Amino acid sequence: MTAPLSRRMFLALGATVVVAACSSSEEGKSSGSTEVASTAPATSLVPPSDLPSDPFTxxxxxxxxxxxxxxxxxxLAIDALNGGAMPDEDIDVLWEMSTxxxxxxxxxxxxxxxxxxxxHSIHVIAAPANVTGLLHYRFRLGDYTSPIGTTRLSPSSDSLEPVKIASASCQNWTAGFYTAYHDMAELAPDLVLFLGDYIYEGGVGSLDAGAVRLHNSDEIRDLVAxxxxxxxxxxxxxxxxxxQMCPWVVTWDDHEVENNYANLTPEDPADNAGHTARRAAAYQAWWEHMPVRFDPPVDENLTIYRQVQxxxxxxxLVLDTRQYRDDQACNDAVLQTTPACDDxxxxxRTLLGAEQEAWVAANIRGVDKVWNVLANQTVMTDIRLGAAVLNFDQWDGYAPDRDRVLTDITEQGVENLIVLTGDIHLSGIGQLTTTANxxxxxxxxxxxTSISSGGNVPPETQGLLKALSNIIDAEASHRGYTLHTITPETWTAQYRIVDDAKVENSGVSDWKTFTVTAGTAAVAEV
Incomplete structure (x- = not known):
């Protein structure tokens, strides 16, 4: 709905149109902060402020x-580690975009x-008219100006210009430094895809126990924390x-709430009573801190699966494999080599939930794009050892759902399927198959692999991983990210690994590079 303009806003915006994308409060102002705007203003006045220090921290x-x-x-947060330290009132902020x-x-x-x-988070949907290429943006309030960010729009639907997408995940603050991001900025992707575990919910940690820096509190459970x-x-x-270097597409995994939660089931049954409220707080905080295109949650639910072209x-198709899943089967056992329980x-059993599964089927077919991508949290490749499931949190623990999704994609004649995954803190390449074939x-x-989070798979088991029939290759020792270069002919994945994420300014280099040729479901090392 359209938000009424104050006199100050009217003078500042001139011809600008601002449409609130959220519901209005009793005073008629937007109660959320996602706003849609288009058309350049005739003039821009910076809202005044008497804040004592920089709010763009x-x-x-x-x-x-x-x-x-x-x-x-x-x-806006003067003291982001202590609730923000902002006045308990709405604050107008000027945002600007320029070429x-x-x-x-x-x-x-x-x-x-x-x-x-x-x-005091701000989400603006900026719609510059007739602009291509890089765009720069900033926010201004009183005497304070934010850092300048660089962004871009998606090219026209018929453009076949190559694109570089960096995929990243799992950045535990205590486990390592964010050296991979420095390297990523130097290689200048067009888009970053973050696949979950943006924060970790755990306690302070200990330098004596291997942490390189400490969390700011005990385990977090409420909105302020x-x-x-x-x-x-x-x-x-x-x-x-x-x-600041380019736009991001972000999804979550488990640690944005708590480890291995499943829908409204917590990891520890003793936490059942407070889990719904905890999830509501976690989802709101995630929305407040991510550049996402949907309204804030009103309860413990938030639809984040979406299509990005x-x-x-x-x-x-950006998936959510946490919010709708059935609880992990067989007591969520790990590295169990005996046959899985019947459940x-x-x-x-579902990982996606019926509604999201139907949405995937509807939005992956009949789309005139070269590459069809599932941006996904947990490993989809079938790595079961006969009847044994090594990790019930992954798609192996939900094999019937995986079979439904992949069989539907195959029967629809969808080609050039690429799945991008995080979660497991290793670099890996797998081929996707169904139980029937x-x-x-x-x-x-x-x-x-992870940006900083420690390895989940001991490096000495790397040989066993690569011996699995659906694993093309794997590297379990290093942190890093993957840079994907996409053209009409090929999808190339360049694996960048950090020498030692526990050492600041450590070196970054290539592990290996793999290419898929359009029209095939085969991958080769370059």
């Missing part, structure tokens, strides 16, 4: 680009309202720089 970010608009994000870093000419601008209800934890992570200059090359193979690949999975 968490930097800026952009995300979820399409051909007409992109989300711009910031959050030049000097902002000599303003392409589009507007006023966004930061509300204490949402931690989740906000403070995001404040800690987003204080990292390398992470801030990575957000890039030119004529990429049709990406694991119940045909009704275990020797025929229907797509390729590229698993990116």
């Amino acid at each position: 968490l930097g800026v970010a952009s995300g979820d680009p399409d051909t007409e608009s992109v989300v711009l994000w910031t959050r 030049t870093e000097s902002f000599d000419e303003i392409t589009i601008a507007g006023i966004a309202t930061a509300s204490p209800q949402y931690g 989740y906000r403070n934890r995001y404040g800690l992570y987003k204080s990292d200059p390398l992470l801030q720089a990575a957000h 890039w030119g004529g090359l990429v049709n990406m 694991a193979l119940l045909p009704e 275990p020797t025929t690949a229907v797509g390729i999975e590229f698993v990116t």
Whole structure:
């Protein structure tokens, strides 16, 4: 609905149109902070402020680009580790976008309202008209100006210009430094895909136990604590720089709430009573800190699965494999080599939930793009040892759902299926198969290692991993990310690994590079 303009906003915006994407409060102002704007203003007045210090301590970010608009994000926080230390009132902020870093000419601008209800976060959907190429943006309040971010829109739907997408996941603050992001910025991707575990919920940690830096509190469970934890992570200059360099597409995994939760079932049954409220707080804090294109949650639910397309090359379905899943089967045993319990193979078991599964089927077919991509949290490749499931949290623990998804994709004649995955803290390449046809690949999975989180798989088992029939290759010792270069002819995955994420400014180099040729479901090392 359209938000009424105050006199100050009217004078500042001139011809700008601002449409609130959230519901209105009793006073008629937006109660959320996602706003849609288009058309350049005739003039832009910076809202006054008497704040005692810089509120842009968490930097800026952009995300979820399409051909007409992109989300711009910031959050006002003078003291991000202690609730933000902001006045308990709505605060107007000027945002500006330009084709030049000097902002000599303003392409589009507007006023966004930061509300204490949402931690003074701001989500603006900026729609610059008739603009291609790089765009620069910033936020201004009183005498304070945010860092400048760089973003872009998705190219036109018929564009086949190559695109570079970096996939990343799992950045435990205590486990290592964010060196991978410095390297990522130097290689300048067009888009970053973050596949979950942006924060970790655990306690302070211990330097004596191997932590390289400490969390700011005990295990987090309420909204203020989740906000403070995001404040800690987003204080990292390398992470801030990575957000400033290009738009991101972000999904979550488990640690944004707690380890291995499943829908409304916590990891520990003793936490059942408070889990719904905890999930609601965690989901709100996640929304407050991500550059995403949807309204804030009103309870413990938030639909985040969505479709992102890039030119004529990429049709990406961003999945949510946490919110709707059945509880992990067989007591969520790990590395169990005996046959799985009967529950694991119940045909009704689901990782995606019925609605999301139907959405995948509807949005992966009949799309005129070269590559069809599932952006996914946990390993989809079948790595079962006969009847044994090594990890019930992964798709192996939900094999009937995997079979339904992959069989439907195959029967629809969908080609060039790529699955991008995080979670497991190793680099891996797998071929996707179904239980009914275990020797025929229907797509390729590229698993990116963690940014900083410690290895889940002992390096000495690397040989056993590579011996599995569906694993093309694997590297379990290093942290890093994967840079994907996509053209109409090939999908190339360049695995970048950090020498030692526990050492600041450690070196970064290639592990290996793999290529898939369009029209095939085969991958080869370059």
